[in-house]
Amino acid sequence: MGLEFNRIHREKTDRHAQRPYFGKRADHKLVRRRKVQLPEGVAPFTHITRNERSGRKQIKQKEEDIVVCECKFDFSKADLACGERCLNVLTSTECTPGYCPCGSYCKNQRFQKSEYAKTKLFKTEGRGWGLLADQNIKAGQFIIEYCGEVISSDEAKERSQTYEAEGLRDAYIISLNASYFIDATRKGSLARFINHSCQPNCETRKWTVLGETRVGIFATQDISIGTELAYDYNFEWYGGVNVRCLCGAPNCSIFLGAKSQGFQEHNHVWEDGDDRYTVDEFPLYDSAEDEPSDKLNKVTNSTIQETSITVKTEYSGLNNDSFGYKYKTSLSGVVGNFKCEADEKKEGGQHPVVASGLRSNNAFGEINNGSGAGSVKRPAKRSPNRKQKLSSRKQINGKRVAQLFASKKVQDELIKCEEVRSEATAKLDSVYDEIRPAIEERERDSLDSLPPSVAEKWIEASCSKLKADFDLYVTVVKNVVCPPPITTEPEPEPKPNPSGAGDTENGSKS
Ligand SMILES: C[S@@+](CC[C@H](N)C(=O)[O-])C[C@H]1O[C@@H](n2cnc3c(N)ncnc32)[C@H](O)[C@@H]1O
Secondary structure, three states, X not given: OHXXXXXXXXXHHHHOOOOOOOHHHHHHHHOOOOOOOOOOOOOOOEEOOOOEEOOOOOOOOOHHHOOOOOOOOOHHHHHHOOOOOOHHHHOOEOOOOOOOOXXXXXXXXXXXXXXXXXXXXXXXXXXXXXXXXXXXXXXXXXXXXXXXEEEEHHHHHHHHHHHHHOOOOOOOEEEOOOOEEEEOOOEEOHHHHOEEOOOOOEEEEEEEEOOXXXXXXEEOOOEOOOEEOEEOOOOEOOOOOEEEOOOOOOOOOOEOOOOXXXXXXXOOEOOOOOOOEOOOOOOEEOOOOOOOOOOOOEOOHHHHHHHHHHHHHHHHOOOHHHHOOXXXXXXXXXXXXXXXXXXXXXXXXXXXXXXXXOOOEOOOOOOOOOOOHHHOEOOOOOOOOHHHHHHHOOOXXXXXXXXXXXXXXXXXXXXXXXXXXXXXXXXXXXXXXXXXXXXXXXXXXXXXXXXXXXXXXXXXXXXXXXXXXXHXXXXXXXXXXXXOOOOOOOOOOOOOOOOOOOEOOOOOEO
16 A cells, blocks of 8 residues: 555656646745734734745745655655655755655655744743743754844844844844844744743754755753743854843853853953853943843743733833943944854754844854755855965975885876876866856855755865875875885896907806
């Protein structure tokens, strides 16, 4: 039964490869706006479940860039369709409707279908609104997408200044990649209410969905109903006000951004690793509710009622002076960045997000690239004179090194390696020139991943170059450590002397 379905389904999928079978229905779902009930006192914003790009249409994924997984659908295990072993899941890429062998049973379209966990807004002590789990959540579970308006870094900078001037205390700008940000201030999902914690129970991860990069909040541990959701903003501090972190965790860094290099360079941090900082010279934001709160404790309904009274105090007490902003970075107008520092060691390629917080800091930072087929690291930007720069970099020159060896055999071997390496370098440069339009197109569209067809070419050329480098270095080391034995050339045989000169009397040669 399972096999039979598989065959039929595959045919159906293939037949519709030209025009995705589920495409229309799925697209229709994508633009749906969900109504959410917001508690009284929440500043108005438009709730969306899909990122919006001002003045631009959604990107249409090219057919050649669709990555089809190799899952085999089995009716008797329909629940496992595109589970954790699905190639797309492993590479943080969602399956494309109409192309997945599991068809409508595919479980790997969580962003597309907005398969969020149940959550609820509540009022925290001193940290504004927060989001709590309204159901038990399993470790690794997708909780919600961080949706908002996708904007350029220039736009983010401008908006950040405007929000600050308007006296907006909380900020909701996170970075999507080097050039783009998600601003959830005016339009966003409930993820915008998730607070920072130094001991979080969630994290952000980037996924490639229909060719676009999107950010989701995932549970890092089992979370029971009623617990506040929090992730580590991993922000960068660029100067200005030092803001107290009210997460209440035992390992709390005390100030938002305290772990960042900017903060540590600017403030005196005790060298023995003590988490105390001198703050005398810096304006310190003290909210009315400056006491650390028990952030991840279960929140009962009565707490929600009680704390909602605090809101008014907090917002009415808003004083622009308390921010005392100084601008230190090239991103002028930015108080402090909530900069993401991706921790690539974590499972599945984690992608901490930069959250901007006017209550504390405005944010600009960068999420690292994702991993996987759909999100291969973009080759670093090359300047026009990159080739020149490359060649001026200190590198072993195989031909020159060859001259240092006495053995002709070693010299030839090194010269050969050097030639292979030069070819690989030239090939890499030409591949880069070839794929540059695709890279630029992706950058314009705020994608930090390359289409697989382009990425494959780049990876192949990069690997050849790396191998050529490696071979050259290994050859040098090998011959330094174990030089071939120096053999003295055998003496040439003397030519027979027709005149007999040089022959001794007894016939032996002299
Ligand atoms: C993305 S918003 C989170 C939602 C916000 N609490 C609200 O009421 O809309 C980020 C802002 O929340 C506040 N915040 C988040 N975590 C905090 C923490 N651990 N300590 C102090 N303030 C925090 C900061 O003002 C920050 O700018």
